[in-house]
Amino acid sequence: MSTLLILVALAAVVILWLLSTYNKFVALKTQIEASIQEIGNQLKRQADLIPNLVESVKGYMKHETAIFDKLTDARKMIMEVVSKQGNNPQALVDASTQLQQAMAPIRAVFESNPQLQAVGPTSKLMDELRDTADKTMYARRTLIDLSADYNMMVVQMPSNIVAMLFNFTKQAGLKVADMEAATSVTADETKSPKVKLD
Known part of the structure; x- marks a missing residue:
């Protein structure tokens, strides 16, 4: 009888561990999906602010049609x-x-031009865009961290057994461009535009 009781207790421990590990995988996967959605939400918010930004700086940057x-x-x-x-993080x-x-x-023209900074709506829009970009970076960082935790569970013993049983596969990593190169500005782009106040 005691052997049977020990086997039942061991089976119960294994089942509880399986359920717990499975739930950790599901929770991480759900958090990853939420992070991806948050990145999309913040990008959409930035995109929604762009037309207002373009309108507010058009008068100051008439010759900069390529930027627009x-x-x-x-x-x-x-x-x-x-x-x-929307579900593709890359x-x-x-x-x-x-x-x-x-x-x-x-940004370069705005930061180097006090007249443009003094325009209330433009300054507010730039602040909102900066805030939204920060939130996007935070969501990306969260996604990277959650993906790393999830991927560790997929490959580490003994959680990899649950990953194989329930077909949890590694999450693809993000390839992020060199932001310094991506946001570099030429000398011509930093020149203050000719401002004509009518």
Whole structure:
């Protein structure tokens, strides 16, 4: 009788461990999906702010149509990625990188031009865009950390047994462009635009 009791207790411990490990996998996977969605939400918020930013700085940067074209293209890409590939973290990161590249010249001109900084709506929009970019970076960092934890569970003993049993596979990592190169600004782009106040 005592042998049977020991076997039942061992079976119960194994089953509880299986359930606990399975639930950890499910929780991490759910948190990863939430992080991906948060990246998409923040990118969409940035994209929604771009038309207002373009309108508020157009008068100060009339000759910078190439910058506005890049911003518009980045906005279109974000909207397309969020609507069609919202669960693809690499597509979201690529869209974010393109937006940061398009924003670099505007940031440089804004930071070097006190007249432009004095325009209330423009300053507020730049603050909101900066805040949203920070939230996007935080969501990306969270995604990277959660993916690392999840991937460790997939490959480490004994949780890899549960991963094999329930087909939990490694999460693809994010390939992030060199942001310094992506957001670098040429000397011409840092020149203050000719401001004409009518």
